[in-house]
Amino acid sequence: MNNGYKLGFTIKQLHGAFESNRNNFFRQYNVTGSQMDILEYLDGKTNKMATVAEIQTYLNVSYATVSGIVSRLEEKTFVDKIKGVSDRRQTNVSISDNKEVKDLLKLQHVYLESMDQKVTEDFTESEVDTLILLLERLLSNSEGT
Template sequence: MSQPIKQPLIVNSIKTIDNLVKRYGNSHLKEIDLTHSQTNVIIFLHQESHRLVQQRDIEHSLNLTNPTVSVLLSRLEEKGFVRRITKPEDNRSRIIELTDKVEPIIQEIYEHVRSIEELLFEGLDEAEINALSESLRKVALNAKKRL
């Protein structure tokens, strides 16, 4: 019989945080008719607005499957937050861009994310937050490379 693990698994803590952030996000984003997952797509598109973004860019960056991103984009398109534009040189390829409907709420979305971070990082000083951020960035890169 193997020895019990004495300390909690870090991946369990990460999953718990993810679940709670989604639940908190969904409850607070209802008033602007968005889900936490939809705002992740909007934030990505906003941060990448300097270039042409295709669906596979969203899939890769947010580590989501093609069907998941398709559903998210369809819902965002129905709500008027994004549009898919067919590339003239390739009818099968579409560019995804934000509509003007996002402009009045983009600050609210970023403020929502900042408020979640404030709750999560309560009691941590700037050095601890920076170290955690760097460590989690490395963990995420390892996960993308190896899992």
């Protein structure tokens, strides 16, 4: 089977299209998709807090990239940065109680659900289930490569 390049390229194109559409949508709210990813990640944590290193691992980007995104979120009062107690080099990031953050997270859920419906509008429910299963397998198979 020699579809590996085509498969990888198609996934890359799909990811680019999703990110471009999401960034275009959230531009009106003065946030980026990457900023929303961090807010979503923090919101999913039990204590609404994570270290910059944890966010880096989750997003699979450089520490400097995460640090820059977090700084921009802090400027918008969407997150708070807290130095570690036992290790001052460690930076904890917590989601703020800013109402706009809660509104953006709700908006993201609605947006992502509508995008899922749009891109699968001509799929059966079974096809969507199979697609999700196959994508999860691809992700699992690619880990550590």
